Amino acid sequence: MDAQVRSVLRRVIRRIPNKNIENLLKKWNCLSTDQLCALDYTRPKWMIVELVASFCEDNSLNLKQITNLEMMYHIENPDQGVWHACQLTEAQDDAVCVDLTQFKEQFKAHLHGVVRHISIKMKKHEDEAIWIRIAWGDNFSKPNHLKPTYVVHHLHTSYVFISNLMAKHKIFLCQALVMATKHGSIKDGHLSTRSLTGMRELLLRRYQQVFPNAHSSILQERNTLPSHPCIGKEHSGHEDMRHQMSCEAFGHGPTPKLETAVYRLETRYRGNDNQTLSDREEFFRGVVRFSSSSLLDSLRHCVASGMAEGPVTPLLSAITQRGRNYFVITDKGPSVSSQASAQRA
Structure with a gap:
């Protein structure tokens, strides 16, 4: 592993609480049974980080596998960082026909066409949400995997949830989302919170609403x-x-948080x-x-x-x-x- 891969790995492991590391590493399926058994989760965090890093070094794991672990952690723990909502508008007639494969191809093709060095990784979660991890670079520097942007979108809905997006990258991401979802434009949703779960419950109306009724x-x-x-x-x-x-x-x-x-x-x-x-x-x-x-x-x-x-x-x-x-x-x-x-x- 090179220095960047080791930095990303250490950053990911440090962020995972000790109580969650064991189950997450098992689901990751990149360490052997003997290596998993050798980990003592009662030890100080820095010792666990170094031991996991040495095992990954022995297994010659690459950046793709390390970022996969990071995405797994974010998907299982969505209420981190600050999330901002955006709303897609002016849907085209064939917007309802966009499938996952078509969305991926259009989204990646646009970003690869406007940004020379960029890393894009996508996962579809069990709740039908598409999770997108974007490490941004430019014409002269490689993608920065230590500060990736996360995007969550449910196909055939008008909402997109974004975390850790720099202003200079916003136009590229918005153009890619508009093209991939077959909409005319995208606008700020004027909603931000640390709880992605609460944001989705509020906008997708997943909480128990009460409508005016003479009989209460x-x-x-x-x-x-x-x-x-x-x-x-x-x-x-x-x-x-x-x-x-x-x-x-x-x-x-229960109300959206x-x-x-x-x-x-x-x-x-x-x-x-x-x-x-x-x-x-x-x-x-x-x-x-x-x-x-x-x-x-x-x-x-x-x-x-x-x-x-x-x-x-x-x-x-x-x-x-x-x-x-x-x-x-x-x-x-x-x-x-x-x-x-x-x-x-």
């Missing part, structure tokens, strides 16, 4: 605190209404007569950020418990309804706007 019996199963009978009777109607509104806005049951929602303000101070309170033409600019380990759960609890007034403001319900967590609020009114560009993918 499906929402009655919830934990309630004991209270005085008279007080409980007086407030039960309000509690049911708040619970119904919170579930309609953020779903019922999002950590933040960002609102960028471009407004002016106005009085009761809707007149500006300052003669200056410049906007008042600021950023409001909501953060939580599980933001949608927190917002749902705030509404259901009465901490936030109902009905739920469109500024918050738009997170699930529009599948975004980055918004721009302009001076045109209280509606949610997306005229400004979102964060880079």
